[in-house]
Amino acid sequence: MGYKLPKTLRASLRDPIGKLFTGPAQIAARSAKKYINTNKPIITVSIGDYCTKTLFDVGFLPNIVIYDGKTLRKKKINLNLDLYQDLKAFNPPEWISYKAWRILENTIKQIQSYTSGKCRVAVRIDGEEDLLVIAAIILLPLRSIVVYGQPPITTDEGIVCALITPSLKKLAEELLSKFEIHEEFINGDNHYSRKV
Secondary structure: OEEEOOHHHOHHHOOOOOEEEEOOHHHHHHHHHHHHHHHOOOOEEEEOHHHHHHHHHOOOOOOEEEEOOEEOOOEEOOOOOOOOEEEEEEEOOOEEEHHHHHHHHHHHHHHHHOOOOOOOEEEEEEEOOOOHHHHHHHHOOOOOEEEEEEOOOOOOOEEEEEEOOHHHHHHHHHHHHOOEEEEEEEEOOEEEEEEO
């Protein structure tokens, strides 16, 4: 089972969900780091390779990193994840798969139960990670932050910091309720789905 993005919802997901920091990558990352440190989040999740690399470059290590090994669907980015426990999940383009949802949910529980605050987990996605922003907002405890990259489609490009509040959770749940629920079938390298 999983959630598939309907075509009618694509345009509405192009706007940032959270506070957008624009400018050159290093400046946007420093602004995002300052915002994160000011809000003292319970858990910080970074979604996307380029976004994560820019946070690393300014000395910020999120608790959870979700990445797919490339940016803009093609260019590879090397992330130094030596300090992170490594997990993998399958999540096709335009999907929030049940397996990816469960891995993220279990990872958040693992981070919450780790008392020293030094537990870090990297989840490598086979497919695309973009829509997992919605899952992270729903699954994270209040006062956590999701950080992700904003492409220059409807706004200036930059980094978005989504501080988890009850109203943001409600927005993410409303968005998810508009997704199509599908059954997933995987046969070798092929992925099939059927609307439920």
